[in-house]
Amino acid sequence: MATQVRHPIWLPALKTPGAHTFAILYAVESFARASVSSVIPIQIYDILRDEQAVSLVYTGVAFAGISVTLFMPLLIERFARRWVYTAGVAGLILGALLFLTPWLWSQMAGMLCRVMGASALSITLNLYIMDHIRKTQFIRAESMRMAWSTFAWTGGPTLGVALYVNYGILAAQAVPIVTGLLLLCLFWFFRLGDNPMIRPGTTRPASPLANIGRFLRQPRLRLAWLIAFGRSCFWTTLFVYAPILMVSTGQGELAGGLVVSAANALLFSALIWGWAGRRFGARNTMSFAFFATAAMLVAAGIAGEAAPIAAAAFLLLAAFFCIALDALGSTAFMRSVHVWERARMTAVYRTYLDLSELLPPLVYSVTLAFFGLGSVFVTLGLFVATCGVVTFVYLPKKM
Incomplete structure (x- = not known):
């Protein structure tokens, strides 16, 4: 029959996918996205020559990204998950090809392809992790995944801009194309299997609105979303307003880039926070991380434009503590979601990323209409502290 395939004898000898498998896939995927993360806004600005117009483009793509994310379960329930993952990689590659063109519409199409690809990869990879990693090993697996992505998010943006400036757009966009092809080869080499409980095409998929309603009716999923949203708000703020603080106070663009790169370099500490989560419990560690991050943000806000170097130091300390939430935060979702609705709930859960950018x-x-630039970090600090209180009160002690 056409469905019967004779595999080479060495394939069954592959080890069962584990934490290292997903760390490798995530690291390669991260490099494919990070390498042009700083190039894309430069390309859009070169076309529009207007900062506000660039912001509007990003806002429009972000809104479209939310819609794409919410409709992703329809694809996962209709097709085998491995094909959705493959389509996600293809989205990253197609986006890079579209960025080689000089038109605004094609640049926006490239951004949307990247959003669609990242959404498909994020949701399917999380589903694979929940299938292959035991609940007791989630903390270890997630901390390892974050740590392995350190190089991608530290060196990727710098490499992309350097290639763009010195060798042009083709050299910069070649990186995600080549890396995407490598990711595709690795994915099919690992031969990740679909969860038999998720059968494509056997039931009528629920609508995105129904999925949102189902998600909101589950307190633990709401809490998991708040934890993820809180930490994502920190990174969004750091990436945008730390460079602005450095430039506006005369420290220069390089200083702003160094602050962001240094914060990303701290991702290796995810292994330390993973150990702390196993030793002291996820609830205690995450609550502490929220409060410590909030304290550093308020200190950075108070230092503000009067003492930008001190503010940058406090922001780096805040990043160190926030990485604990990167390493442990997703375990709150993975341990709470029901097996039979993982695809639908994962799609709703991932909206934290889009909303944290909006x-x-x-x-x-x-x-900012009433106070200086430091008010941004103070405002975020108060919100992060609130997340810490909610986490400590409502997250189960044995989570």
């Missing part, structure tokens, strides 16, 4: 700038636009 909501904080709207709030900051209000505070």
Whole structure:
């Protein structure tokens, strides 16, 4: 029959996918995305020559990204998960090819392809992790995954900009294309299997609105989303407002880039926070991380434009503590979601990423109308502290 395939004898000898498998896939995927993360806004600005117009483009793509994320379960339930993952890689590659063109519409199409690809990869990889990693090993696996992505998010943006400036757009966009092909080869080499409980095409998929309603009716999923949203708001704020602080106070663009790169370099500490989570419990560690991050943010806000170097130091300390939430935060979701609705709930859960890019700038636009740039970090610090209180009160002690 056409469905019967004779595999080479060495394939069955592959080890069962484990924490290292997903750490490798995530590290390669991260490099494919990080390498042009700083190049894309430069390309868009070169076309529009207007900062506000660039912001509007990113806002429009972010709104589209939320819709794509919410509809992703329809694809996962209709097709085998491995094909959705493959389509996600293809989205990253197609996006890079579109960025080689000089038109605004094609640049926006490339951004949307990247969003669609990242959404498909994030959701399917999380589903694979929940299938192959025992609940008791989630903390170890997630901390390892974050640590292995350190190089990608530290060196990737710098490499992409250097290639773009010195060798042009083709050299910069060649990196995600080549890395995407490598990721595709690795994925099929590891031969990750689908969860038999998720059968494509056997039931009528629920609508995105129904999925949102189901998600909101589960307190633990709401809490997991808040934890993820809180930490994502920190990184969004750091990437945007730390460079602005450095430039506006005369420290220079290089200083702003160094702050962001140094914060990303601290991702290796995810292994330390993974150990702390296993030793002291996820609830205690995450609550402490929220409160410590909030304290450093408030200190950075107070230092603000009067003492930008001190503010940068406090922001780096905040990043160190926030990495604990990167290493441990997703375990709250993975341990709470029901097996039979993982695909649908994972899609809703991932909206924290899109909303963290939309909501904080709207709030900051209000505070900046009355106060200085330091108010951004103070405002975020108060919200992060609130997340810490909610986490300590409502997250189960044995989580």
